[in-house]
Amino acid sequence: MLEVRGLDARYGDAQALWDVALDVGAAETVCIVGPNGAGKTTLVQTIAGLHRAAAGTITVEGVDVAALPGHRVCDHGVATVPEGRRVFGHMSVRDNLLLGAYRRPARAVHRETEARVYELFPRLKERATQQAGSLSGGEQQMLALGRALMALPRLLLLDEPSLGLAPVIVDEVFDAIAAVNATGVSVLLVEQDVERALSAASRGYLLIEGRIVASGTTTELRESADVRERVLGM
Ligand code: ATP
Secondary structure, eight states: OEEEEEEEEEETTEEEEEEEEEEEOTTOEEEEEOOTTSSHHHHHHHHTTSSOOSEEEEEETTEEOTTSOHHHHHHTTEEEEOTTOOOOTTSBHHHHHHHTTOSHHHHHTHHHHHHHHHHHOHHHHHTTTSBGGGSOHHHHHHHHHHHHHTTOOSEEEEEOTTTTOOHHHHHHHHHHHHHHHHTTOEEEEEESOHHHHHHHOSEEEEEETTEEEEEEEHHHHHHOHHHHHHTSOO
């Protein structure tokens, strides 16, 4: 589904990603864990075409999208749920969802997709006409997920979905991610909550100072000395 090789990213003279390589298989959930400032958001944004890669390839279903802008990457089946959710608070829940379906193939079937999003998140249906800004943090996270699903993605990039949410709400959000994954959508999950990320994924990568320093199944990562010392604080 996704194959990243030799990926570098920069902010001016400062290099944020160094020679990153990773894979996400079809219908797989893969996590990226790492401390603050490791480059996790930069990695998501670079894959999504929102930050330009300085070097390397980002191949989605066999097509290198590294030089494409975000809306074109979206056309290859990649949708992003950004850090902090970024829902449009003054617009209704429904209008926020419809924004996710603005590209052509998704637009043609937006009614059917909207109905499926409401099946997955009944609370969004109840609140469809409410302003998104009046939703709780957890509901806004569901809305951000729903908006991404409106684009009919085959790969979902999730940046810190647990950020700022109470643990019981995080459980709900992760249940929703699992439900989305069960429909066959591949998930790349970036999380500071390492335990949650390792529980949700089947494989993962440890990113430190812009480099992948460990990778493996989540069982292997839990046992890795780097993960235990550098992100689990053991
Ligand atoms: P956090 O979990 O705190 O969001 P992160 O792992 O997502 O961290 P990034 O936000 O990707 O890390 O940041 C990686 C590095 O790039 C950091 O050193 C950061 O200071 C730098 N950086 C991020 N955004 C910018 C920017 N717009 N301009 C300059 N440097 C940036």
